[in-house]
Amino acid sequence: MNKTKVVAIVSGGLDSTSMVLKLEREGYEVIPLNFNYGSKHNNRERQSAREIFGDRLIEIDIDLSFLQKSSLINKDKEIASGGYTEENAKQTVVPFRNAIMASYTVAIAVEKGAKYVAIGNHAGDHYIYPDCRPEFIDAFRKTIEFGTEGEVSLLAPFVNIFKSDIVKQAEPEDADILAKTYSCYRGGEKHCGVCSTCQERKKAFKEAGIQDKTEYME
Numbered sequence: 001m002n003k004t005k006v007v008a009i010v011s012g013g014l015d016s017t018s019m020v021l022k023l024e025r026e027g028y029e030v031i032p033l034n035f036n037y038g039s040k041h042n043n044r045e046r047q048s049a050r051e052i053f054g055d056r057l058i059e060i061d062i063d064l065s066f067l068q069k070s071s072l073i074n075k076d077k078e079i080a081s082g083g084y085t086e087e088n089a090k091q092t093v094v095p096f097r098n099a100i101m102a103s104y105t106v107a108i109a110v111e112k113g114a115k116y117v118a119i120g121n122h123a124g125d126h127y128i129y130p131d132c133r134p135e136f137i138d139a140f141r142k143t144i145e146f147g148t149e150g151e152v153s154l155l156a157p158f159v160n161i162f163k164s165d166i167v168k169q170a171e172p173e174d175a176d177i178l179a180k181t182y183s184c185y186r187g188g189e190k191h192c193g194v195c196s197t198c199q200e201r202k203k204a205f206k207e208a209g210i211q212d213k214t215e216y217m218e
């Protein structure tokens with residue numbers, strides 16, 4: 001029997017890579033899809049996504065450089081150090097980003113004959129990113145189903161759990177793959193170790209009790 005196909009949005013980061021490993025364990029055929037929307041870390045993330053997924057990675061470039069309020073995109077705005085305070089997290093918001101990427105993904109899913117699109121957003125994203133919240137996900141699932149006459153639906157397996165719980169779902173043999181993932185918002189070759197996403201990454205490995213083989217600058 002043919003496996004059910006899922007087009008999964010993969011950043012090259014920890015959450016989306018864990019999601020692909022989980023979906024594959026559950027028996028899905030995963031088509032990984034990576035976006036570069038012009039943020040500072042997209043190029044470095046894509047490098048990780050290529051290392052992890054190889055030739056099967058589909059790459060899409062969308063130019064959101066006109067959105068200059070986000071510190072992820074605006075080259076004159078520095079990415080703050082320190083933890084995920086509301087203040088510095090808000091500066092990173094790219095408005096409607098998940099919805100924009102998910103829309104492209106639905107179109108590709110129809111083209112590839114996939115039953116689902118999958119996104120790896122998690123509960124830690126809720127308070128700052130409205131298009132990561134369960135209400136949005138439920139409504140968007142309906143939108144996708146209406147918009148494809150039921151051909152495609154949406155999976156968001158981590159919508160109600162936190163980052164450390166995502167890493168807890170990994171198996172010991174996943175440690176090497178997870179080490180290839182990239183989280184840093186600064187986009188350098190190595191993880192900076194001090195920005196909000198680097199701190200979250202360290203914490204997630206620690207809380208999950210999985211060895212963190214990441215090389216950090218500090």
Ligand SMILES: [Zn+2]
Nearest residue numbers: 184192195198
């Ligand atoms: Zn960092």
